[in-house]
Each structure stands twice: as C-alpha cells, then as structure tokens.
Amino acid sequence: MYRFLLTPRWLALHVVVLLVIPAFVFLGRWQFGRFEERSANSDRVTANIEAAPVPLESLAAPGRQVREDDRFRTVTVAGTYDPAHALLVRRRPQNGLPGFYVLTPLVTGDGAAVIVNRGWVPVGATADTAPEVPPPPTGQVNVTGRLRPTETEESSGLRDRPGLPAGQVLLIDAGKIGQGLPYQVVGGYVELTGQRPQPQAAPEPVPQPDVGAGGGLNLAYGIQWWLFIAIAIGGWIMLIRREVAERREQEPARAPEEAGSPAN
Structure with missing residues (x-):
C-alpha cells in the first residue's frame, strides 16, 4: 500500500520537506535571536533615558570613545x-x-x-x-x-x-x-x-529616541516560521493519507478485473 512513497515524485516531495524544515528552524531561531537582541537594547536605552543625570566626565573624556552601554x-x-x-x-x-x-x-x-x-x-x-x-x-x-x-x-x-x-x-x-x-x-x-540660561531663540530639540516595541515583530516572525514547520509536516502527512485513501477506493474496482482476467 505504501510502496508509492518510493516513487520519484514522492521522493522529490520528501526531499523538499526535509530541506524546508531545517530552513524554517534556522529562520525562526534567527528571528528569536533578533527579538532578544532588540529587547535588550530597548531595555538598556529606556533605563539610560530614565536614569538620573550624571556629570559628563564620569562617562566620557577626550581620546576615549563612549561605550554603547552608555548611549542616551x-x-x-x-x-x-x-x-x-x-x-x-x-x-x-x-x-x-x-x-x-x-x-x-x-x-x-x-x-x-x-x-x-x-x-x-x-x-x-x-x-x-x-x-x-x-x-x-x-x-x-x-x-x-x-x-x-x-x-x-x-x-x-x-x-x-x-x-x-x-x-x-x-x-x-x-x-x-x-x-x-x-x-x-x-x-x-x-x-x-x-x-x-535659556536663549530667546534656539534650534528645534531633537526628539527622544523611539525605543520601539523591543523586537515584538521579530518574536511574531519567529513564531510564524515555526508554525510553517507544523504546516509543512501536516501538509506532507495529509497528502500521504489522501493518496492512501484514493488507492483504497480504487482497490475494489481493480479486484473484479483481476479476478476475471484469464490465467496465464
């Protein structure tokens, strides 16, 4: 009944599924990594903006670059x-x-x-x-x-x-x-x-940075890619079951034909 799974058409489908699943796993993990990175950055920037002011010389000096952790x-x-x-x-x-x-x-x-x-x-x-x-x-x-x-x-x-x-x-x-x-x-x-002192006229202030949703879209995309894994596996199983069902429906029709055929 399941020998059809070894035909060239089905072997090609198996290969596609086996290639798609690890690709979706990788893409999902990458999006989750971006989510963690952006969330950490968002939390750090928010904490820096809300922190109490400190003297400039405590964080920066000539010949010394400002640390990324001290941004904002x-x-x-x-x-x-x-x-x-x-x-x-x-x-x-x-x-x-x-x-x-x-x-x-x-x-x-x-x-x-x-x-x-x-x-x-x-x-x-x-x-x-x-x-x-x-x-x-x-x-x-x-x-x-x-x-x-x-x-x-x-x-x-x-x-x-x-x-x-x-x-x-x-x-x-x-x-x-x-x-x-x-x-x-x-x-x-x-x-x-x-x-x-405040001047009478001044350039327009630069807006406070938008920390965004902390990578919320990346989290959604990561979940989406992993859902695609379930869809790919479910679709593969569904195609196999449908092929089996169709072959079982055709078996009663083939049996009388085989019974009535002359023996060699």
Whole structure:
C-alpha cells in the first residue's frame, strides 16, 4: 500500500520537506535571536533615558570613545560655546522635513570640549541658501543632554564624502571634527535637552529616541516560521493519507478485473 512513497515524485516531495524544515528552524531561531537582541537594547536605552543625570566626565573624556552601554545616558556639563567652529550636519530630516543638525563645541574649564548637538533647523529657501541658525547663549552655560557615541558610516547608514560646503558635515564624528579644533574633544557628543540660561531663540530639540516595541515583530516572525514547520509536516502527512485513501477506493474496482482476467 505504501510502496508509492518510493516513487520519484514522492521522493522529490520528501526531499523538499526535509530541506524546508531545517530552513524554517534556522529562520525562526534567527528571528528569536533578533527579538532578544532588540529587547535588550530597548531595555538598556529606556533605563539610560530614565536614569538620573550624571556629570559628563564620569562617562566620557577626550581620546576615549563612549561605550554603547552608555548611549542616551543623561549627562550634565558646563562650559562656553564656541560658535566660530559651529557646523551643520546635512541630511537630517525631522517632522517629515529636510534640515540640518546644529553642532557647536562647548569648551569646558579644563581646556577640553564636547560637541553639542543643539537641535534641528529646516533647510533654507533654496539649495544654495544657508539655513537660519539661532546663535548659542554667550558666557557660561550649563548643558543637560543625552550622551551619544560618535557616528560612523555603519552606525548611521550614511556614506561620508568630501567636497561639502564649508561648515557642513555628514557624520557627527567627534574624532574627525576634533582634528580641526584648537582643543581636545570628548570621544562622543551630547544631544541637547536643556540649558541654563535659556536663549530667546534656539534650534528645534531633537526628539527622544523611539525605543520601539523591543523586537515584538521579530518574536511574531519567529513564531510564524515555526508554525510553517507544523504546516509543512501536516501538509506532507495529509497528502500521504489522501493518496492512501484514493488507492483504497480504487482497490475494489481493480479486484473484479483481476479476478476475471484469464490465467496465464
């Protein structure tokens, strides 16, 4: 009855099922891994955002990169803005509009500085028109902001290139920016959330990061791939049972024919 399972057509089906099952297992495990990774990242970022502010020097210093575990930690730092070395960061849309981030070094009392992202401004009226950038406060300023690691092409998804207009960059690369400054720069930057004294006009604040659902979609996709395993096995069994049923229905019809056929 089950010898048909060894025919070429059925052997091909067996091979397909045996190849599909481990593939679905791998894809499910990969999605579950992404779920755990994103959930851990979401939890870490959320905890950093909600943590109490700490002095910048406790987490960052010139010549030392900001740790990934310290991303979005709220830090405080005091100093004086250096508008002469301010920069604009291209290709930074916000609220669905194209624009720039405004970077201004904040020189601290020890002669070092930290790059401060003071916020976002929209593009000018034309591609050749410089945007309107509110000046930073003068004198001593107390800054509060989110600590961010220096940007790279891999972390930002942007490709750096030369030939940009003067005073503009594509990446917030503290090390590269610091090469053109007369003081040492912290290996990271601060995303401004508050400052004292408050200026009369300021760039639009950068929104707080969206931590998302912590990889919820990856969990759903992982379950989906493993459900496909059950569907593949169930479909394979169903096809076999249907073939067996059809052959059993055909047996009574074949039996009289075989009985009435002349003996050799």
